[in-house]
Amino acid sequence: MRMTQGTFSFLPDLTDEQITKQIQYCLDNGWAVNLEYTDDPHPRNTYWDMWGHPMFDIADAAGVMMELQSCRKAFGDRYIRLSAFDSTHGWESVKISFIVNRPKEEPGYRLRRQEGNGRNMRYTTEPYADAKPEGERYGV
Amino acid sequence: MSYLDQLNKGGKPDGAAAKPAPVAATPEDAAETAAPEPPITTVDLKREYEDAGVRDVLEELDRELIGLKPVKKRIRETAALLLVERARRRLGLAHETPTLHMSFTGNPGTGKTTVALKMANLLHRLGYIRKGHLVSVTRDDLVGQYIGHTAPKTKDILKKAMGGVLFIDEAYYLYRPENERDYGQEAIEILLQVMENQRDDLVVILAGYADRMDKFFESNPGFRSRIAHHIDFPDYSNDELHRIAVGMLERQNYHLTDEAATILASYIEQRRGQPHFANARSIRNALDRARLRQANRLFEQDAGPLDAAALSEIAAEDIAASRVFLQKPGHNAEPVHPETAARETGPRELGEEERHP
Known part of the structure; x- marks a missing residue:
């Protein structure tokens, strides 16, 4: 099951050329571009690891693409997401965030039901990939 | 005398008024080139030269820099080459991105950095680099203090310079043969790799004294072969x-x-x-x-x-x-x-x- 998250999440994965254009847009707006990676695909997982520092003094997207390539080389079997932070006073928040790399196989999520008091049902989802410890989740 | 030289001579309005020239040249040209629009079969070099703003840059160079005749000549030649290369690409002729990495040699204070700035502007106008900014660095900015420090430092600089020109002043300091464990070698390897693989993204200009640069190139043949343009800056009279x-x-x-x-x-x-x-x-x-x-x-x-x-x-x-x-x-x-x-x-x-x- 394909994980969807962030901007463009229901489009097919962006090509490198499209990613470059998005990055250029971010840089032209003066946003700091960040790369993050994780192998815990749960949508509520907000704690992704950062790849290097935020990149805020770069003029051209090729510089960010260079980092993205080296991140893919190291963590090609994980999710990598690119986000851009706008530090303008009053905004100070992430303006765009999308996935730029995903594992080949995404096993999806298990739905768990729990009978509660009376006829109450409690539902929870957990990724199948979560069963293994971090770093071993996607076929290493 | 090159074609561009003649253009400069012919169209120059004599004196400080530089701007009106491009406008004055257009009316006849427009009538010639406007008609065959869909399949491009001819390229008007003169028009390209005006439109890309190359003339402005070259005239600015002539106006603002005193002396430096051989340097100006080389830049004009380079501009001509790039313009023709661009025209060839437009007509679908065989072309490959020319190697644009350069080395500027000359004594201190002969205008290497100033010319590098102009060069960045020129390459930007011709569309060979996307942003046209100049990142000026020395050994300290590229080489680290301890193991594992150099690669991130060099890559950081390269990232910043992407889409523009990386100007490495006194480049020969990168290589210190007397210390075989010097981290400069690591920076050189990363530089060479990027210079080769990302020629579309980045132009590297190495600068320094002529004799020491020669020694540097001798001991780093990789650099010599990747640099197409060697420009020598003479002393001023x-x-x-x-x-x-x-x-x-x-x-x-x-x-x-x-x-x-x-x-x-x-x-x-x-x-x-x-x-x-x-x-x-x-x-x-x-x-x-x-x-x-x-x-x-x-x-x-x-x-x-x-x-x-x-x-x-x-x-x-x-x-x-x-x-x-x-x-x-x-x-x-x-x-x-x-x-x-x-x-x-x-x-x-x-x-x-x-x-x-």
Whole structure:
């Protein structure tokens, strides 16, 4: 099951050329571009690891693409997401965030039901990939 | 004489008015090229030259930089090559991105950084680099202090320079043969890799003294083969330096008296013979010191209200007080001008002259 998250999440994965254009847009707006990676695909997982520092003094997207390539080389079997932070006073928040790399196989999520008091049902989802410890989740 | 040379000669409106030329040239051209639009079969080089703004850059170069004839010639040739290459690409002829990495060799103060800035602008206008900014670095910015420090540092700089020009000043310091564990080698390897693989994203310009750069290239054949354009910057002649000085002062709204101009000419002549002579940079420093002396003079004279002319006038004594005139080869520290003897006791300015008694 394909994980969807962030901007463009229901489009097919962006090509490198499209990613470059998005990055250029971010840089032209003066946003700091960040790369993050994780192998815990749960949508509520907000704690992704950062790849290097935020990149805020770069003029051209090729510089960010260079980092993205080296991140893919190291963590090609994980999710990598690119986000851009706008530090303008009053905004100070992430303006765009999308996935730029995903594992080949995404096993999806298990739905768990729990009978509660009376006829109450409690539902929870957990990724199948979560069963293994971090770093071993996607076929290493 | 190259084609571009002729264009420059022909279209130049003579003097300071540079802007109207491109506009004046268009009406006839437009009639010729407007009709066959869909399949491009001909390329009007002259029009390309105007439209890309190459003319503006080259004229600016001619106007702002004094002397440097061979450098200007090389840049014009390079511009012609790039323009033709671009035209070939447009017509679908075989082309490959030309190697644009360059090396600028010459003594200090001969305008390498200034020309690099112009080069970045030129390449940007021709569409060979996307942003046209210049990132100027030295060894310290690229090479780290300990194991594992160099690669991230070098990559950081490369990231910043992407889409523009990376200008490495005194590039030969990157390579230190006397220390085989020097981290410079690591930086060189990363640089070479990016210079080869990302030729579309980045242009690298190496700069430094001619003889040491030659040695550097000898011991790093990788660099030599990846650099297509070697441009040598000659020293300025005395007359050129004098014109540079006058131009610098004019830009700061100062002017020389006739006497001061003569003194300046002999200053330049003497300064050249002394150690640590750095062409235009020495002149700029000398002028800074002259301004300081002028300010002091005005203050000490205390001649009542001063008008703009008095405030912007550099007199002969402001330059004559320089210690350059004291250092006659043969007899040491013999005051040449009567005023300088009096000034000798005053507070000393720090400057490059002072370092060598």
